[in-house]
Amino acid sequence: MNTEHLKRDLALVRAQSPLVHNITNYVAMNFSANALLAIGASPVMAHAVEEMDDMVSIASALVINIGTLDAEWVRGMLRAGRAAHRLGKPIVLDPVGAGATPYRTQTAWEIIRECQPTIIRGNASEIMALVNSDIKSKGVDSSQSSDDAVEAARQLAQSTGAVVVISGATDYITDGTRTETVTYGSPLMTRVTAMGCTASSMVGAFAGINPDPFEASLHAMMVMGICGERAVAKNDSPGSLMINFLDELYEF
C-alpha cells in the first residue's frame, strides 16, 4: 500500500470529478451520492433502459448494485453494463444479498456473464455465495468473517477476470494472484446502512480516474476505512457516524 499513490488518486478525483453512473438501491442512493460529492466525484443515479447507452457514454465508471432489484431494473442494469463493457468503461458490481435468495444470486451471475464487471465488491457472505451455492446469506448483512472468504474471492477473481473486494473487519482486494488487505475502519460502520454500497460507489470513483482496477479498489477501501475510523473517533454512535463520515471524506 502506497500513500503517495493514494494522494495522487485523491487529487485526480478532485481535479477530474469523474461522473459515476450508479444503478443502485433505494436505501443507499442518498448516502452514496453524498459520499461521492464529498470526496469530489460527480454522482448520477439513472436506471431507465431508454437512457442507459447515453448515460454510460458520458460516465467515467458504472456501478451496478442489486440491493433492491426487480425485473425492470435488471433490464436497465444489463443494458448499461453491456454498453459500459463495449465502451471499455470500468464496471463495479455489488451483489447485495447474493445467497439470501436465488433471484439475487442468479441475477448477480447474469450480470457477471453479460457485462464482465471490472470489479466485484461484496461482504463475505455475498462473495462466498457467488462461489459456493451452499452458502446462505442472512438478508444483506454478512454472516461470515471476511477472513473465511479470501479463498472464494481468489476463485471468483480467477473465474471472472474481475478484481474482487471483500469488505469486513479486514478488507481483502484480490485479482486472483495478488492479495492486499486494508485494516482501517470500525465495527460501528456495519451499524450504518449503505456503508458497503457506498464503498462500491467509491470504488467506482477511483476506477473512474485510475485505469488499474486493483489499485483503484485499494485506494477506495483505504479512504472508506480511514474516514470511518476518524468519524468514529469523533462520536461512536451510528447517526453521528453517518454525518461525520461525510465530513471526513470532504476534509480528507
Add this chain to the structure above:
Amino acid sequence: MNTEHLKRDLALVRAQSPLVHNITNYVAMNFSANALLAIGASPVMAHAVEEMDDMVSIASALVINIGTLDAEWVRGMLRAGRAAHRLGKPIVLDPVGAGATPYRTQTAWEIIRECQPTIIRGNASEIMALVNSDIKSKGVDSSQSSDDAVEAARQLAQSTGAVVVISGATDYITDGTRTETVTYGSPLMTRVTAMGCTASSMVGAFAGINPDPFEASLHAMMVMGICGERAVAKNDSPGSLMINFLDELYEF
C-alpha cells in the same frame, strides 16, 4: 407497562438480530434501515415478486408500508404477505395515506383481507379512514388527534383480529379488548419524515423476537418515544433530531 419486559425484549433484539423484511416507501427506507441497525436488528428491503417467498422464509417479521405504492409494488406486498401468513410470521401493516386517496384505502384493505396482518400501525387519520370511509386524510400527515381515533382502533382490531397501534401525542395500542397508552415522545417528531414508518419497522423488530404482538407493539412504541424524547432534549431542531434519535436507539 413493564420495564423489565422491555429490557428483556431489547436484549433479545440485540442477541438475535431479527431479520426484518421491509417493503416500504422510498422516503423512509434509509432512515428505517438505520433505525433497525441502531437498535440491533437486521433490515432488508426487497419488493420483487420473484424473491418474496424466499425472503419471507428467512425473515423474522414482514413490514408492509404503502407510502409510495404502485401496482407492481402492491403485487410484491400481496405475495410477501400471503407467504408470511402461510408461514405464521408476524406481519406489520402501515397504511400510509389511507383516506388521502381511494387507491390507498382500497389497497390497505386488500392487504388486510389477503394477508391478515398481525399488527396495523398508523396515525389517527389513517386508522379512522380504515373504519369510516368519510374520514379524509390530508396527505400522509394526520389531521386528527390520536385520542379521537381510539374507538376506531378498537373496532379495527375486533374486525381484523390485528393489534392496532395509533401513534400520536399519546400512542394507543389495542387488541380490541385491552388498550395501553404510551405518552413518551415529542411533537417535534412529526417534523422528521418517516418517524411513523420507522415506528412500524421497529414494531416489526420486536414482533420478530416476541410472539405476543400486543407486547411487541408496546415495547416498540416505548423505544420510539423514549429515544425521541432524549434526542429532542439534546437538540430541539428536526435535522439534529433525526441523527440524535439514531444515536439514542443505539445507546438505549
Add this chain to the structure above:
Amino acid sequence: MNTEHLKRDLALVRAQSPLVHNITNYVAMNFSANALLAIGASPVMAHAVEEMDDMVSIASALVINIGTLDAEWVRGMLRAGRAAHRLGKPIVLDPVGAGATPYRTQTAWEIIRECQPTIIRGNASEIMALVNSDIKSKGVDSSQSSDDAVEAARQLAQSTGAVVVISGATDYITDGTRTETVTYGSPLMTRVTAMGCTASSMVGAFAGINPDPFEASLHAMMVMGICGERAVAKNDSPGSLMINFLDELYEF
C-alpha cells in the same frame, strides 16, 4: 426583494401547511420531505397513475422532478401534471439532467407541452439545454455558470409562459420580462445531493400559499440561500451542512 413579503409568506406556509405533492427522484425524497416539514409545509410523495387525480385534487402544489425517471413514472408525472393544470394548481418542473441524455431533454419538453408548468427550476446546464439542444450536461451537476444561462432562462420563460429559476452562485428568477437575483448561499451546497431538488420542492411550498409564482420562487430561493449560508457558518463540511440546513429551515 421585499423582506416583509418573505416574512408574510413564511408565516402563511406555517399557518396553512400547504400539501406539496412531489413526484421526485429517489435520491432527493427523504431530504426534500424533511426540508418541507422543517419549513412548515406538508409533503407527500406519490407517483402511481391510479391515484394522481385524487392526490393532486387535495394538494396545494405539484412538484415534478425527473431525476430518476422511467417510462412508468413519466406516465404518473403526465397524469398528475394534466390534472394540476386542469384544476389551476401551481406546477413546478425540475428538469434534472436535461441535456445529459436525449431521454431527459425530451421528457422535460413533453411535460412542458402537456402540463404547462407554472415554474421551471434547474441549474444552468439544464435550463440552457432546454433552449439550445447543443448544450450538453455532465450528468446532473451543472457545467455552466448561472450568469451564462440568464438569456436562455428569459427565452424559456417567454416561450413557455413559466417563471424560470436558475440556481447557482447567483440565482436568477425571471418571467421573461422581470429578472430578480438572489446571491445568498454557499458553494458548499453543491456538495450536498438534492439541494437543487429541494429548492424545487421549496418553490412548490411557497407557490402553494402565494398565487404569484414569481414572488413565490423568489421567496423560496431566498430561504434556501439564507438557511444554507447560516448552516455553512455553523460547520463548513457537507454532512453537517445537510443536518444544520434542516435545523436552520425550522428555526428561520
